[in-house]
Amino acid sequence: MAKVPVQFTLNGSEKAEFIESGTTLLHALRDKIGDTSPKGGCHQGTCGACSVIIDGELRLSCLMLAETCSGADIQTAAGLAEGGMLHPLQRAFLDAFATQCGFCTPGMIIAAKVLLDHTPNPSREDVVEALSGNICRCTGYEPIIQAVLAAARANSQNAA
Amino acid sequence: MSLALQTFPTVKDANTALQASGTRYLGGGTLVVRAANEGDVSVSDLVRVADPDLARIAVSGGKVKLGASVTMAAIARHPELAALAPAARAVGGPAIRNMATVGGNLFAPAPYGDFAVALLALDAAVVTADGEMPIETFLAGRDRSRAIVAAVEFSLPRAESFRFLKVSRVKPKGISVLSIAALLQRSADGTVASASIALGCMADRPMRAKAAENALLGCKLTPEEIAPALAAAGEGITPITDPIASAWYRAEVLPVHLGRLLLS
Ligand SMILES: Cc1cc2nc3c(=O)[nH]c(=O)nc-3n(C[C@H](O)[C@H](O)[C@H](O)COP(=O)(O)OP(=O)(O)OC[C@H]3O[C@@H](n4cnc5c(N)ncnc54)[C@H](O)[C@@H]3O)c2cc1C
Ligand code: FES
Ligand code: FES
Numbered sequence: 001m002a003k004v005p006v007q008f009t010l011n012g013s014e015k016a017e018f019i020e021s022g023t024t025l026l027h028a029l030r031d032k033i034g035d036t037s038p039k040g041g042c043h044q045g046t047c048g049a050c051s052v053i054i055d056g057e058l059r060l061s062c063l064m065l066a067e068t069c070s071g072a073d074i075q076t077a078a079g080l081a082e083g084g085m086l087h088p089l090q091r092a093f094l095d096a097f098a099t100q101c102g103f104c105t106p107g108m109i110i111a112a113k114v115l116l117d118h119t120p121n122p123s124r125e126d127v128v129e130a131l132s133g134n135i136c137r138c139t140g141y142e143p144i145i146q147a148v149l150a151a152a153r154a155n156s157q158n159a160a
Numbered sequence: 161m162s163l164a165l166q167t168f169p170t171v172k173d174a175n176t177a178l179q180a181s182g183t184r185y186l187g188g189g190t191l192v193v194r195a196a197n198e199g200d201v202s203v204s205d206l207v208r209v210a211d212p213d214l215a216r217i218a219v220s221g222g223k224v225k226l227g228a229s230v231t232m233a234a235i236a237r238h239p240e241l242a243a244l245a246p247a248a249r250a251v252g253g254p255a256i257r258n259m260a261t262v263g264g265n266l267f268a269p270a271p272y273g274d275f276a277v278a279l280l281a282l283d284a285a286v287v288t289a290d291g292e293m294p295i296e297t298f299l300a301g302r303d304r305s306r307a308i309v310a311a312v313e314f315s316l317p318r319a320e321s322f323r324f325l326k327v328s329r330v331k332p333k334g335i336s337v338l339s340i341a342a343l344l345q346r347s348a349d350g351t352v353a354s355a356s357i358a359l360g361c362m363a364d365r366p367m368r369a370k371a372a373e374n375a376l377l378g379c380k381l382t383p384e385e386i387a388p389a390l391a392a393a394g395e396g397i398t399p400i401t402d403p404i405a406s407a408w409y410r411a412e413v414l415p416v417h418l419g420r421l422l423l424s
Contacts, residue, residue: 002164022163022206024193043197045190051255057233058255063193065165065186068208111254132333133253 008072010035011079019066025059026050028066029076037078037106041135048134051107052076058114060133077106080113089113089151096147100138108134112148121156124149163196165206171214171289171308177207178306185308187264188231190256191272214263214310217241224316228263228309232275235262243319247278247341250326253333263309266295267302270361270400271336277366278324280358281341284314299365317343325421326360327413329404336361337405338414340421344376352376357418361410362397371395372418386422390415 003018010033019028026043029035029052041049043062050062053075080087089109092098099105108131115122115130122130127148136144165186168174178185182204184192196203214229219240226235235241235248236257251260251274265275266286279295286298288307295312298305323342328334339360345353355376357369371392379385399410 004165021165022196024197044194045252045256048253048255057258059258060190060255062197063189063259065163065189065193065206067165068186114254129332130254133255 004067006066006070008069008074010074011076021067023066024062025052025064025066025069025074026061029061029074035076035078037076038110039103039106041103041107046133046135047104047107048111048131049104049107051110051134053110053114056114056117058111058133075110075113077109080109087113088154089116089148092147092151092154093144096143096150098139098143098147104134104136104138108136108144112151115148116152116155120152122149122152163204163206165208168207168209170211171209171310174207174209175289175308177205178308180205183207185263187229187261188259190252190260191264191268209308219316222316223313225311225313226262227311228261230262232257232260232262232265235275240316243317243322244278244324247275247324247326250274250324250336250339262312266298266309266312270364270366271402271404273366274326274336274339274360277339277358277360278322278341279312279314280366280368281343281356282314282317282322283343283356284312287311287313296368302365321345323421323424325417325424327417335404338362338399338410338417340418342421344381344422346381350380352379352381357393359393359397359414361405362399362414364400367397369393369395369418376422381422383419383423386419389422390419393418 002021004021006019007016017032026038026040029038038052038061039049041047045060045063050060052061054072089112111131111134119126127145184203186206186208214227216227217230217238218225232248232251236245251257284295285292286295287310321344326339327337341358343356347353355373357373358366359369360366372389375389375392393415394411399407401407
């Protein structure tokens with residue numbers, strides 16, 4: 001299978017790789033680059049565990065071919081903590097017990113981050129809608145919704 | 161999975177490559193990459209077109225042209241396409257809407273194809289390199305189509321004349337039990353002067369409810385006057401059965417939801 005060059009920014013660092021044509025972004029990130037924060041749950045677009053942010057938009061890395069991401073700015077959950085400090089959403093997920101087995105958590109946090117980037121003070125309905133493409137088999141969703149709302153409140157207090 | 165992707169600058173160049181067996185066009189990939197992930201060996205090669213025109217939305221003089229690569233998210237947030245936003249927002253969750261394209265939705269088998277249902281009610285024209293054709297003709301022949309869709313074109317409906325409803329069981333983003341789009345022109349006294357109604361999940365692809373359309377002509381939108389149209393809505397349908405709903409259930413609830421849409 002032909003190898004193709006792919007170059008993008010991942011969590012602020014330049015990445016340049018030769019990958020097999022047709023490789024999904026999920027596969028390239030996890031198995032080639034070693035960022036295992038996007039999880040492969042269903043590979044069908046239904047669970048959201050593989051969610052990443054591409055040029056500011058929420059995307060499913062299992063349904064994207066890596067070679068279509070050349071030149072893109074990609075963010076994953078692995079890039080959220082800074083200087084050893086958890087991102088406010090990560091902190092809120094821990095504090096609200098919004099993570100149990102943790103498999104869905106990186107995707108949930110990524111989907112929530114896109115929401116808060118665009119809508120810093122979301123309503124509960126906004127949070128439910130933003131997370132509607134993410135499945136969690138453990139928490140029952142309510143702690144996750146509460147965690148996202150708490151992170152939003154903490155952010156707006158910091159901004160005030 | 162073993163796939164090879166080729167990118168072409170224009171639709172014309174890519175059309176030739178698409179003729180090879182095992183080759184499919186890559187839109188947003190939500191169905192075709194999913195199929196490859198599932199092990200569908202009929203997909204071996206993918207082609208796509210980099211022309212930025214394919215991702216363009218043009219609205220002018222009451223006419224709309226949506227490039228085939230325009231996403232559901234782009235339609236939903238476009239200020240001049242507010243009438244279509246409910247149909248675009250009906251497609252999947254937020255990430256799917258950022259990826260799912262207009263072109264791909266035309267090929268999506270039921271229970272998908274919610275946006276194509278809206279385009280069918282609007283009697284859109286489907287543009288390919290060979291020219292354009294009515295969406296109804298396009299949908300009828302889509303399984304044999306080997307041409308790349310470049311765009312769809314239609315007259316922008318006035319918000320009050322266009323209605324869209326998707327019925328699903330899982331909120332907020334479950335797939336369709338059914339979807340309905342209706343374009344109704346009414347006279348000053350409220351009687352229906354023309355009606356175009358399209359249904360999703362009532363066949364393997366979106367279909368027009370022609371008997372119901374005819375029965376609505378000259379009616380006011382009251383429960384009594386629309387009753388014959390609701391009775392006729394089931395004519396010619398062969399609903400799908402899937403884990404969401406049986407064909408019987410879909411046929412039973414169609415008149416109820418059509419009635420709600422017309423009276424809303
Ligand atoms: C989790 C999930 C939920 C979904 N929910 C919904 C939903 O609620 N409603 C709904 O309608 N759909 C839904 N879909 C289906 C799908 O996302 C949409 O129908 C979407 O619009 C398909 O577009 P795409 O660009 O991703 O298609 P692709 O997967 O890129 O392509 C689909 C097919 O169309 C062909 N094709 C695509 N573009 C062109 C073109 N320009 N010219 C010629 N051929 C072309 C491809 O070759 C392929 O055969 C869902 C999918 C998933 C995975
Ligand atoms: S692994 Fe991508 S949506 Fe489930
Ligand atoms: S915490 Fe286990 S799937 Fe969500």
